[in-house]
Each structure stands twice: as structure tokens, then as C-alpha cells.
Amino acid sequence: MTTLSNGPAVSVERPRPSTGMAERPPQRRRRFTRRSLIPWLFLVPGLLLGVIFKFGPMIEGIRMSFVKVQPFLGDEFIGLDNYVKVLSDQRFLDALAHTVVLGGGQAIGALILGTGLALLLEGSSRRLWFVRTAVFLPVVTAVAVVGEIWRILLFPTESGFINSILGMVGIQAQGFLSDPNTSLGYVMAVGIWISAPYNMVIILAGLAGIDRALYESAAVDGVTTWQRLRYIVFPALRPALSVVLTLAAIRSLRIFTEVFVLTGGGPAGSTEVWMTRVFSLGFKGNDLGVASAASVLLLVATLVLTVSVRMVSNRKERAR
Amino acid sequence: MLKTRTIRSGLALAITVALVGTLAACSSGDSSGGDDKSLEVWTRSGPEAAASYQPVFDAFTKKTGIKIDYKPILEFDTQLQARAGQKDLPDVLINDAGSLGNYVSQGFLLPIDKSSIEGSDQIADKTWDENRGTDGKYYGVPWSRQAAVTIIRKDWREKLGLPVPKTWDDLSALGEAFATQDPDGDGVADTYGMVVAGSAQSGYALRWAASYLFQAGGGLLKYNGDGTYKSVVNSPEAATAVEWMRKQFCTPGVVVPGSINLTTADTPFFGQGTAGISLTGPYNISTFEANVGADNVEVIPMPAGPGGGVTSLAEGENIYFGASSKKTDLQKQLAEFLITPEAQELAMKVTTNEAGVVSQPVVRIPVNKTVDVAAVTGDPRWTVAADAYNDSENFPYAIDFLPFRQIAADELNAMLSDCNSDIPAGLKKIDDGFVAELKNQNLSQ
Numbered sequence: 001m002t003t004l005s006n007g008p009a010v011s012v013e014r015p016r017p018s019t020g021m022a023e024r025p026p027q028r029r030r031r032f033t034r035r036s037l038i039p040w041l042f043l044v045p046g047l048l049l050g051v052i053f054k055f056g057p058m059i060e061g062i063r064m065s066f067v068k069v070q071p072f073l074g075d076e077f078i079g080l081d082n083y084v085k086v087l088s089d090q091r092f093l094d095a096l097a098h099t100v101v102l103g104g105g106q107a108i109g110a111l112i113l114g115t116g117l118a119l120l121l122e123g124s125s126r127r128l129w130f131v132r133t134a135v136f137l138p139v140v141t142a143v144a145v146v147g148e149i150w151r152i153l154l155f156p157t158e159s160g161f162i163n164s165i166l167g168m169v170g171i172q173a174q175g176f177l178s179d180p181n182t183s184l185g186y187v188m189a190v191g192i193w194i195s196a197p198y199n200m201v202i203i204l205a206g207l208a209g210i211d212r213a214l215y216e217s218a219a220v221d222g223v224t225t226w227q228r229l230r231y232i233v234f235p236a237l238r239p240a241l242s243v244v245l246t247l248a249a250i251r252s253l254r255i256f257t258e259v260f261v262l263t264g265g266g267p268a269g270s271t272e273v274w275m276t277r278v279f280s281l282g283f284k285g286n287d288l289g290v291a292s293a294a295s296v297l298l299l300v301a302t303l304v305l306t307v308s309v310r311m312v313s314n315r316k317e318r319a320r
Numbered sequence: 321m322l323k324t325r326t327i328r329s330g331l332a333l334a335i336t337v338a339l340v341g342t343l344a345a346c347s348s349g350d351s352s353g354g355d356d357k358s359l360e361v362w363t364r365s366g367p368e369a370a371a372s373y374q375p376v377f378d379a380f381t382k383k384t385g386i387k388i389d390y391k392p393i394l395e396f397d398t399q400l401q402a403r404a405g406q407k408d409l410p411d412v413l414i415n416d417a418g419s420l421g422n423y424v425s426q427g428f429l430l431p432i433d434k435s436s437i438e439g440s441d442q443i444a445d446k447t448w449d450e451n452r453g454t455d456g457k458y459y460g461v462p463w464s465r466q467a468a469v470t471i472i473r474k475d476w477r478e479k480l481g482l483p484v485p486k487t488w489d490d491l492s493a494l495g496e497a498f499a500t501q502d503p504d505g506d507g508v509a510d511t512y513g514m515v516v517a518g519s520a521q522s523g524y525a526l527r528w529a530a531s532y533l534f535q536a537g538g539g540l541l542k543y544n545g546d547g548t549y550k551s552v553v554n555s556p557e558a559a560t561a562v563e564w565m566r567k568q569f570c571t572p573g574v575v576v577p578g579s580i581n582l583t584t585a586d587t588p589f590f591g592q593g594t595a596g597i598s599l600t601g602p603y604n605i606s607t608f609e610a611n612v613g614a615d616n617v618e619v620i621p622m623p624a625g626p627g628g629g630v631t632s633l634a635e636g637e638n639i640y641f642g643a644s645s646k647k648t649d650l651q652k653q654l655a656e657f658l659i660t661p662e663a664q665e666l667a668m669k670v671t672t673n674e675a676g677v678v679s680q681p682v683v684r685i686p687v688n689k690t691v692d693v694a695a696v697t698g699d700p701r702w703t704v705a706a707d708a709y710n711d712s713e714n715f716p717y718a719i720d721f722l723p724f725r726q727i728a729a730d731e732l733n734a735m736l737s738d739c740n741s742d743i744p745a746g747l748k749k750i751d752d753g754f755v756a757e758l759k760n761q762n763l764s765q
Contacts, residue, residue, distance in 0.1 A: 070426055070427070071401055071404035071405040071426075072404040072405075072407065072409070072426055072427045072428055072643070072644075073426065073427040091730075151578070155577065155578060156577045156578050157572070157573075157577045158509075159508075159509065159510060160577075177578065177581055178577065178578050178580050178581060178737070179737075180734075180737050180738060262581075263581045264519050264520075264521045264581055264583065265520070265521065266518075266519050266520055266521070266580060266581045266733050266737070267518075267580040267581055267733060267734070267736075267737035268733055268734035268737045268738065269520070269730060269733075269734065270737075280521065280522075280726070283397075283398060284521070284522050284722070284726070285722055285723060285726060286397065286401070286422065286426075286722065288401075
């Protein structure tokens, strides 16, 4: 089910031309000809793959959420029981809280860090190009590998890498991921580290689109750096930020891999998120009905969140 | 122009047709016929265990002419669900005895007529009884049994001049010594005591804790004798056990740091030479030997708990008959062969196959009473392992134990992760969870 929420992502990642749409003359309804069939023919392979690998499983998932899944004996319709089970399970509610904290924290953290990086690394010199590539590496590295490396870095003894650095400045060894009180925070930090560079790239693209003349005239007017950011850069970045926020809204709720490889949801369930709970119920506990119901709820929540982020940012843009 | 377009659209159509064709070919599964003299057999194994199964199946084919289509599968249950969806299960499945209740509840298994199985009297009644479903019928032929054993780095222990631990306190002290006295002599504090998979995932925390729980006199579920069970987890004995286990986690170095989040796949520490005590199945003896040297792997009798208890957690594998199979006679023939001394002994040997894979014995403690472990393996450590099995306790196989395992593992993980945790409250939580789940499965009195 995780991949299902990719659906809306595809539609929002399209470049959004801010002007031009309304100026186009209204299209007349064309007669159906052989020619109009051709684009559809080209689309068939993609659509077919989409139906088989995305929409098919999605519909199947929705069906499974209403039955007691027994692949061999035959499914048994049980109405909303699976949903009741999910919503009355304390562990799911805890997982929801963790997901919101983790998703929110990660989205905001990655946004701030990504913006900071973009402002620092904007430019066209070769040196910057090299640094940007280096900074971007976490995005292209497999999350499983990243998780494994961070687990080594965060090894909770004096001999652990980060602990040994802390030891040099007199801070005692930290439990990091093994301590239920701090584990969620460190998972969040790793998540921010992974996703900030991606945001950086989107924001860099936004920065590149700002008219240089604005900076020059601002310099002539003698504005401070902060004023330049406040009145030129941030307003111009609005479309880029809205893309970043939309992506964050979609991603944050279905967060799974980072948590799974770093802590598996532990210790003491302190980092358990919605998807790790779904995974352990569905594939470890063999309760596919409940797992499907939870996934459907996640899909609905993601849709609502995505649509509301779009509505808010659209309204802001229109108000401009 | 028009011609190009026609060619283009023709090409598009051809590609589309080809693609659809490929997809259709992918989705159509092949279902094997019912009359041939062959059996599809699945085991939950990696390459090392598969190397142990293969010679056994080869011997069977040689003897009976029945071909075995053998599939060692690691993601066993996920794959099995997929096959169940096609209503076409493998003919024979060899998997954990603990899966029995779950498989029966899903209708995967055929009941077994014990008296019709040749050689069934060579298996202890106690072992057979573990394989009864809640309806009293047998649902699996026993294949292998085992109990957790304590394995120690002998060279480390001897270097530090410490005796073989006889009690929990000794074990704890040994663990601390391994962590603090540099047993590998490299001058760096990079060694630890116990290897523990403490994650709640897949119930690992319980799998480790269960032996100590039993040794302290605690328990999990008690059979009422009438198809129902009672939760017995909330006891002072269990509290003693959890307190001791938590102490191991909270004394630096006794347990490998960070273990609270680890599963068995993430705990290669004994083999890597970073930890010296492992509570694990005897199947790991050969793996450890290959990593740290045969002379350095010591299997010790279980250190006694506070009341002198040495019970450890038993596990096992069964031969199950897939419910959709029509080859009842062939299934029976294979099971009958697998419980013979010949097959059991074959599966206990460590061999190297043509591909250079060193096999991991898949029969640990033979279910056939006439097979002598010490004689077959020629290794006194396996005698210790057999003794451990003789004083062991298993999770009930007849019921779907997975939810119970998860409930207990979640709370154990929570209690062990915090050195100030409220143990009585944690045990109460497990008890509440057990009571609710018993009701859910219609197993309470």
C-alpha cells in the first residue's frame, strides 16, 4: 500500500506554469478521428502498467479492508470491524502521534535546512557545483545503507563514533536510538539529513528563477541582507516552497524505511509509526485485513492533507 | 507523411500488444498436475540449511523414485500466503512447529492419521502431542526439535581464568568480565558479554527472554486440559526474571550496546568476535565454529536460575501436508522416510556441497528416539544440547501464538529498554493482553 500514495505525488510534481493557462482560447470539442486515437495508443502501456500495478492493488486493498482475509478458506465479509480494530488499538493511536510528530518535525526541519543549504550553495562556480553534488549524495544513497551507517555512527557506547566526539568535549555517552526518550528525535535528525538536500534542489531551481535585476535594484536602494530575503527571495520562492510542502505532506505520513532500518519501531515502541505498525500486523502477524484498513485510512489522510496543502498554497498564490 | 504516421501507429500497436502479452504471461501461474510421481516441498531455509535438506531428498528419490521439487524459501510465510491465494499450496511444507496453530486456523493443513504413519512409534508421545490442534487431531509429523543453549567463547573465558558459569550470577559476572577485561587482548574495550536480539519485531525479545522466564519458574500460558488456556505470565517469578534480564541490559557491556533495537539478523557479534555469550539454538554451533574456530566454541549446561531451574525454550520443525494436495500417499511416504534414522542422521551431518556451501544441520535434536545424537555427531556439545532439550518448554503450538508473542515481546522490550521501568505494571499489561487475546481466539475458559 505504501506506493499507492504515490498517485497524487505524480500529479503535483508537474511544473506549474503560473501564467498562460487562462489566456489560452477555449478548446472546441473535436470530432473523434483515428488521429485522436493515437495519443491514447501511446498511453496504453503506461496506463496498463498503472492499472495492473497501482490501481488494481489499490482496489484490492480497499476490498481487503472490509473482510477477514483468509486466502485459502475464502474471505469473510466483516464490514467495518477492521477499521474499528485499528481505531481502538492504542498502539495505532500511539503510532499516529509518533507519525505526526516525526512527519511534521522532519518536514519543517528539512525545509529549513534545505532552504539554508540552497541559499548557501546558490551560484554557478565549479566549486559550488562540487559541494552541491556532495550535499545531494544522501538522496541518491539507498535508505537501508544510510540507516546502517547512522546506526554505526550512533552506537551507544563511549567507543561509538559520535559518542567519542562528544566525549572529547566532555559530554557523557548518549543512548541515542536505544533510549526511548531520545530515539524519535534521532530518527527525525537522520530523516532531515536524508531529505533536506532534495528540498535544496527544488529551492535552488526557484532561486535560479529570480530576476537578477531585482537584486541589483535592491542593492542600489541599499537594503540589508535580511530585507533582501524577506522582500525578494522568499516571495519568489513561494511556488517552490509549495511543491516542497506538498511533497512533505505526502511523504511524512507514510514514513517507513528510515524507522524500519534504524530502530524497527523500538525501543519500547517509542519510534513506531503508522507504516511500521501496518507492516508488523500485515506481514508478521498475518492480519492482512486490519493492515489494509490501516493503509486505506493512511491513503485518505494523505489525500486530505495533500489537497489541503494545495488549496492553501493556491489561495495564497491567487491572493498575490 | 501519412505513411510515416501509419507506420508509427502500427509500431505503437505492436509494442502495446507485445507488452500486454508479456504481462499476461507473467500473471498466469503454472499449476502442477495431480497424477505425476513428484512432490513440491517447501522449507524455510537459506542456502546453508538447503544444503542439508538436499541430500535427504536425493536419498528419498533414489529409494522410492518419487521426484522432489524442492524449494528452499526464506520469506516463507509471505510466499505461502501468495500460494494460498491461488488455492494451490505446496504438497509438503517443512516449517516451525510454532506455525501449526496459525496454519490450521487458515485451513492450510491436512490432519494426519498418526497410526497410519510407519515408524510413528519411534517418536516420543510427548513430541507427537505437541502437534495436536485444539480439536485434538494431529496436524504435523515431527521432524526436528531443539532447545536454546548457552554458547560461550571458551578461549576468552580461559584467558580470564574464569570457571564455567553455573548460575545466573556467574553468567552475569562472566559477561561483565568479557566487557571490561579485554578478553581478546587487543588493548581496546571493544568486546561485550551477551548477544541479545532485543527488538520486539517478530517477537525476538520474547524468544530470548523465555528461557530465563522459565528458569525462574515463570510461565506464559497454561493449558487447562479442555481446549482452553489460562494466562500465567503475571507472577513474582516472572518479575524476578525480568528484573535480572533488565540488570544485564543496564550494566554497561554485559549485553552488546544497542541490542534493544536488534533482530537476529543484526546480531552477528559472536561470530564477529565482539561478544562472548550467546543464548541460541544449537544449529549455530557449526556457524560459530566456522567464524571463531572450533576449539573456541563452548556449549555449557544452562546456568541455573534463582530456584535452580534450568528449563530452556524449545522449538522445532514439523512436516506439514498441504491441504490442496491430492497426493496423500506420496506425502505420507516422504514423512515416513524423513522420520527414519537414516534420514534424520543424514540431516544432522555437516557437509560441504558442490557449490562449496557448508551445510547447517536441519535436524538438531532428532525426533526419532533410536537415533543417538552423541554417536552421530561425535561431539559432546550436542549431548549438552540434547540434555537442554530434555528439560525444556515450548510455546503452545496448537494455537495461533503469534499475537501472544507480539504482546509479550512489545512489553518486554519496553521493560528492558528503561532501567527504571515498572516491571509489575509491565507484566500486568502482558497479562491483560493475553486475557484479551485468549478471548479473541475463543480459548478462555
